[in-house]
Amino acid sequence: MTACSPWPSRSWCWRSRCPPGAEDDLLGALLDQWPSYLAYVVSFATVGALWLGHTAITHYLHGASPLLLRLNLLLLLVVAFLPFPTRLLAETVEHDEGGNVATTFYGLTLLAASGLTSIIWRYAVRTGLVRPDVSNAEVAVISQKLTPGLVFYVVMIGLGLLAPVVAVLGYLAIAVFYLVPIRSLRRRT
Amino acid sequence: MTACSPWPSRSWCWRSRCPPGAEDDLLGALLDQWPSYLAYVVSFATVGALWLGHTAITHYLHGASPLLLRLNLLLLLVVAFLPFPTRLLAETVEHDEGGNVATTFYGLTLLAASGLTSIIWRYAVRTGLVRPDVSNAEVAVISQKLTPGLVFYVVMIGLGLLAPVVAVLGYLAIAVFYLVPIRSLRRRT
Amino acid sequence: MTACSPWPSRSWCWRSRCPPGAEDDLLGALLDQWPSYLAYVVSFATVGALWLGHTAITHYLHGASPLLLRLNLLLLLVVAFLPFPTRLLAETVEHDEGGNVATTFYGLTLLAASGLTSIIWRYAVRTGLVRPDVSNAEVAVISQKLTPGLVFYVVMIGLGLLAPVVAVLGYLAIAVFYLVPIRSLRRRT
Amino acid sequence: MTACSPWPSRSWCWRSRCPPGAEDDLLGALLDQWPSYLAYVVSFATVGALWLGHTAITHYLHGASPLLLRLNLLLLLVVAFLPFPTRLLAETVEHDEGGNVATTFYGLTLLAASGLTSIIWRYAVRTGLVRPDVSNAEVAVISQKLTPGLVFYVVMIGLGLLAPVVAVLGYLAIAVFYLVPIRSLRRRT
Numbered sequence: 001m002t003a004c005s006p007w008p009s010r011s012w013c014w015r016s017r018c019p020p021g022a023e024d025d026l027l028g029a030l031l032d033q034w035p036s037y038l039a040y041v042v043s044f045a046t047v048g049a050l051w052l053g054h055t056a057i058t059h060y061l062h063g064a065s066p067l068l069l070r071l072n073l074l075l076l077l078v079v080a081f082l083p084f085p086t087r088l089l090a091e092t093v094e095h096d097e098g099g100n101v102a103t104t105f106y107g108l109t110l111l112a113a114s115g116l117t118s119i120i121w122r123y124a125v126r127t128g129l130v131r132p133d134v135s136n137a138e139v140a141v142i143s144q145k146l147t148p149g150l151v152f153y154v155v156m157i158g159l160g161l162l163a164p165v166v167a168v169l170g171y172l173a174i175a176v177f178y179l180v181p182i183r184s185l186r187r188r189t
Numbered sequence: 190m191t192a193c194s195p196w197p198s199r200s201w202c203w204r205s206r207c208p209p210g211a212e213d214d215l216l217g218a219l220l221d222q223w224p225s226y227l228a229y230v231v232s233f234a235t236v237g238a239l240w241l242g243h244t245a246i247t248h249y250l251h252g253a254s255p256l257l258l259r260l261n262l263l264l265l266l267v268v269a270f271l272p273f274p275t276r277l278l279a280e281t282v283e284h285d286e287g288g289n290v291a292t293t294f295y296g297l298t299l300l301a302a303s304g305l306t307s308i309i310w311r312y313a314v315r316t317g318l319v320r321p322d323v324s325n326a327e328v329a330v331i332s333q334k335l336t337p338g339l340v341f342y343v344v345m346i347g348l349g350l351l352a353p354v355v356a357v358l359g360y361l362a363i364a365v366f367y368l369v370p371i372r373s374l375r376r377r378t
Numbered sequence: 379m380t381a382c383s384p385w386p387s388r389s390w391c392w393r394s395r396c397p398p399g400a401e402d403d404l405l406g407a408l409l410d411q412w413p414s415y416l417a418y419v420v421s422f423a424t425v426g427a428l429w430l431g432h433t434a435i436t437h438y439l440h441g442a443s444p445l446l447l448r449l450n451l452l453l454l455l456v457v458a459f460l461p462f463p464t465r466l467l468a469e470t471v472e473h474d475e476g477g478n479v480a481t482t483f484y485g486l487t488l489l490a491a492s493g494l495t496s497i498i499w500r501y502a503v504r505t506g507l508v509r510p511d512v513s514n515a516e517v518a519v520i521s522q523k524l525t526p527g528l529v530f531y532v533v534m535i536g537l538g539l540l541a542p543v544v545a546v547l548g549y550l551a552i553a554v555f556y557l558v559p560i561r562s563l564r565r566r567t
Numbered sequence: 568m569t570a571c572s573p574w575p576s577r578s579w580c581w582r583s584r585c586p587p588g589a590e591d592d593l594l595g596a597l598l599d600q601w602p603s604y605l606a607y608v609v610s611f612a613t614v615g616a617l618w619l620g621h622t623a624i625t626h627y628l629h630g631a632s633p634l635l636l637r638l639n640l641l642l643l644l645v646v647a648f649l650p651f652p653t654r655l656l657a658e659t660v661e662h663d664e665g666g667n668v669a670t671t672f673y674g675l676t677l678l679a680a681s682g683l684t685s686i687i688w689r690y691a692v693r694t695g696l697v698r699p700d701v702s703n704a705e706v707a708v709i710s711q712k713l714t715p716g717l718v719f720y721v722v723m724i725g726l727g728l729l730a731p732v733v734a735v736l737g738y739l740a741i742a743v744f745y746l747v748p749i750r751s752l753r754r755r756t
Contacts, residue, residue, distance in 0.1 A: 026277075026287035030294065040270070048262045066748030073615040073746075081607070088593075098593035105597065179262075181255030215466075215476035219483065229459070237451040368451075370444030404655075404665035408672065418648070426640040557640075559633030 039090040039106075042172045043082055046110055049178035050079065050117055056142065057121050062131040068124060075116040078109060085109045093164050103160035103167050110171055111153040118146040149174050228279040228295075231361045232271055235299055238367035239268065239306055245331065246310050251320040257313060264305040267298060274298045282353050292349035292356050299360055300342040307335040338363050417468040417484075420550045421460055424488055427556035428457065428495055434520065435499050440509040446502060453494040456487060463487045471542050481538035481545050488549055489531040496524040527552050606657040606673075609739045610649055613677055616745035617646065617684055623709065624688050629698040635691060642683040645676060652676045660731050670727035670734050677738055678720040685713040716741050 054075075064072075085106040092098040124130055125139055152174050160167030243264075253261075274295040281287040313319055314328055341363050349356030432453075442450075463484040470476040502508055503517055530552050538545030621642075631639075652673040659665040691697055692706055719741050727734030 024286055026281065026290040030290070041266070044266050044269070048266075052258065052262075069619065070746060070748075073619075077608070077611050077615075080611070092593065097591055101593040101597070179259060181259075213475055215470065215479040219479070230455070233455050233458070237455075241447065241451075368448060370448075402664055404659065404668040408668070419644070422644050422647070426644075430636065430640075557637060559637075 033090075035093045036090040038168060038172075039086050039093070042168060042175065043086040045172060045175035045179065046113070047079060047082065049175045050075075050113055053117050053146070053178060054120075057117070057124065060131055060134050060138075060142070061124055061129045063129055065127060065129060068120065068127075068129065071116065071120050071123060075113060075120065078113045078116060082109055082113070089168065093168060099164040100161045103164035104157055107153060107157040107160055107167060107171065110174075111150065111157065114146075114149050114153060114174075118150060121146060145178075149178060152177075222279075224282045225279040227357060227361075228275050228282070231357060231364065232275045234361060234364035234368065235302070236268060236271065238364045239264075239302055242306050242335070242367060243309075246306070246313065249320055249323050249327075249331070250313055250318045252318055254316060254318060257309065257316075257318065260305065260309050260312065264302060264309065267302045267305060271298055271302070278357065282357060288353040289350045292353035293346055296342060296346040296349055296356060296360065299363075300339065300346065303335075303338050303342060303363075307339060310335060334367075338367060341366075411468075413471045414468040416546060416550075417464050417471070420546060420553065421464040423550060423553035423557065424491070425457060425460065427553045428453075428491055431495050431524070431556060432498075435495070435502065438509055438512050438516075438520070439502055439507045441507055443505060443507060446498065446505075446507065449494065449498050449501065453491060453498065456491045456494060460487055460491070467546065471546060477542040478539045481542035482535055485531060485535040485538055485545060485549065488552075489528065489535065492524075492527050492531060492552075496528060499524060523556075527556060530555075602660045603657040605735060605739075606653050606660070609735060609742065610653040612739060612742035612746065613680070614646060614649065616742045617642075617680055620684050620713070620745060621687075624684070624691065627698055627701050627705075627709070628691055628696045630696055632694060632696060635687065635694075635696065638683065638687050638690060642680060642687065645680045645683060649676055649680070656735065660735060666731040667728045670731035671724055674720060674724040674727055674734060674738060677741075678717065678724065681713075681716050681720060681741075685717060688713060712745075716745060719744075 085102070088102045089106045092102040121142060125143070130139060152170070156167045156170040156174070159170065274291070277291045278295045281291040310331060314332070319328060341359070345356045345359040345363070348359065463480070466480045467484045470480040499520060503521070508517060530548070534545045534548040534552070537548065652669070655669045656673045659669040688709060692710070697706060719737070723734045723737040723741070726737065
């Protein structure tokens with residue numbers, strides 16, 4: 001098996017710490033990789049929430065300006081980068097050394113993606129790209145929904161320097177918060 | 190060749206057991222990897238069946254609720270996770286040790302995906318998201334089609350602890366069963 | 379560099395034979411990998427030709443039957459499998475041992491994809507899925523275009539057992555032949 | 568950790584040079600990989616610019632000819648190839664040996680993609696595929712926008728043989744230049 005090292009490590013071990021003798025105790029090896037599953041779920045939930053938010057935003061616009069397209073590309077650049085900090089997090093979140101660096105790096109990427117989504121929405125509102133039939137109340141509800149997540153990300157990034165695993169659970173909580181439908185807009189989103 | 194280990198192992202050896210001297214007997218090495226081909230076909234057939242089922246379901250709906258979108262994201266999370274248990278299965282299904290763990294892990298993933306598809310359909314029926322022109326008989330036919338697969342998955346997961354290869358063939362049989370068109374709905378699906 | 383073996387080998391060496399000292403002569407190492415570039419171009423051209431053919435076929439249909447959807451899934455299964463024989467070809471086409479096995483394996487995959495495309499078209503014609511406004515002459519032109527490629531694939535698969543590189547160039551020729559537009563249908567495809 | 572070599576090297580080290588003891592100083596290891604981030608941003612910006620240019624071009628066409636579809640496939644072939652020179656660049660741009668080869672190889676790929684985009688546009692103009700309601704002035708503005716980038720790519724490819732990092736920054740500048748919206752066409756792109 002050592003002759004073909006990449007494959008076993010790739011599928012049996014998502015993270016760097018691969019206990020010797022993993023073949024004999026595959027169940028233990030799979031359970032031992034909980035950081036990989038956690039990182040996968042957090043990143044998936046965050047991208048899912050960003051996608052829902054992005055769909056809601058574009059639903060309210062009647063057109064796009066050239067700058068909006070460029071901001072959108074910037075958001076895509078950050079989201080396409082996410083797998084790298086996700087893997088880094090999965091490998092190191094348990095470790096004393098490196099775990100806090102990886103969690104901070106991961107949190108900054110999530111903050112960048114959420115911040116860009118918020119910027120795209122605010123830019124669209126200010127430059128009159130929102131459909132005229134959308135009421136000011138609806139615009140305010142969406143703007144309010146986008147703000148607390150950003151504040152919470154900053155708090156979690158700070159916390160991640162001390163307690164990485166807690167911060168990751170916090171990132172999951174933010175994604176779940178974003179995923180909860182907005183009650184007053186229910187019929188439209 | 191040892192200097193560049195990843196590539197040969199990646200393409201010559203889909204699984205962990207890479208017989209020494211595979212270069213001299215490439216045909217034998219390719220044939221020896223039947224678990225990889227089997228796992229690929231079973232996963233592909235299952236995803237194909239899920240996709241057809243999902244298409245049929247959305248075809249019968251006149252709209253989506255916020256919760257339906259979230260259930261859909263959950264289904265996507267499970268389907269996007271499938272390559273990991275598929276590789277694990279391909280590597281270990283033949284082995285005495287680990288083969289049953291990998292097969293159970295694989296079966297649970299398939300059960301989760303099928304179960305979520307069934308939940309999405311039942312949720313849509315109960316909350317009135319099905320188009321009004323769809324008859325109750327048609328709704329019942331689809332509901333009936335989705336149930337036996339779930340029962341069979343549970344049986345196969347139990348069997349997989351004893352005879353992994355048989356269980357994998359059972360998973361293939363379920364996918365093929367799902368892929369057979371529903372006769373009474375033929376003109377619509 | 380040996381500490382991080384996967385990355386260098388992944389990007390510097392597409393194939394298994396990675397000359398020692400590749401870092402010092404990167405240009406030579408890049409040129410030495412011509413089988414990888416050739417395999418990439420042949421597979422890309424074949425998938426491109428299949429895609430154009432598939433687009434032309436669906437353009438002529440007024441609907442899909444359940445069986446057509448399943449045949450389509452089968453074609454997708456083969457096309458999604460293509461990267462594996464492509465890499466195998468890139469690694470071994472130069473070698474005395476294994477080169478002919480890899481070329482045959484590759485050719486059989488291309489034959490399966492082309493054959494399924496042809497079967498999909500013939501099935502659509504026979505079951506009346508072609509739009510009524512399409513003349514018999516047009517149907518005949520497409521059917522004729524799809525046949526010679528299959529014969530040529532069979533010939534090349536045989537030749538590949540003796541002269542792998544010649545067969546690969548033959549596969550490229552077939553893809554180019556498919557890519558040449560049909561003159562009498564020019565305005566529609 | 569050596570037992571599972573691929574994962575750590577994959578996520579901790581994007582490039583070939585992975586300093587020993589990277590686990591102890593993850594922050595330093597991450598910062599040390601600036602060529603990977605630079606290469607990612609340059610490739611992403613270039614593909615983004617090509618995508619915007621391509622969207623603008625297809626927006627001005629009223630149809631496609633068979634040859635246009637083939638030119639489009641050729642562009643896709645080059646863009647799909649880009650990840651390979653990007654990784655090569657990330658690994659070697661700092662090195663004395665190989666850095667200039669990788670930068671030239673990368674620049675030639677970017678030049679091919681930009682050149683093909685320009686050829687597609689000129690071909691569409693000459694064969695009358697541009698919508699009749701588009702004024703000659705608008706056509707001229709787009710043609711002018713596409714040309715200087717090509718000249719600049721040739722200059723940078725030459726410069727890359729001497730100063731690879733400067734050339735990469737030049738490639739970034741070209742992508743940013745392409746990404747700046749055309750003022751006189753603003754309402755349409």
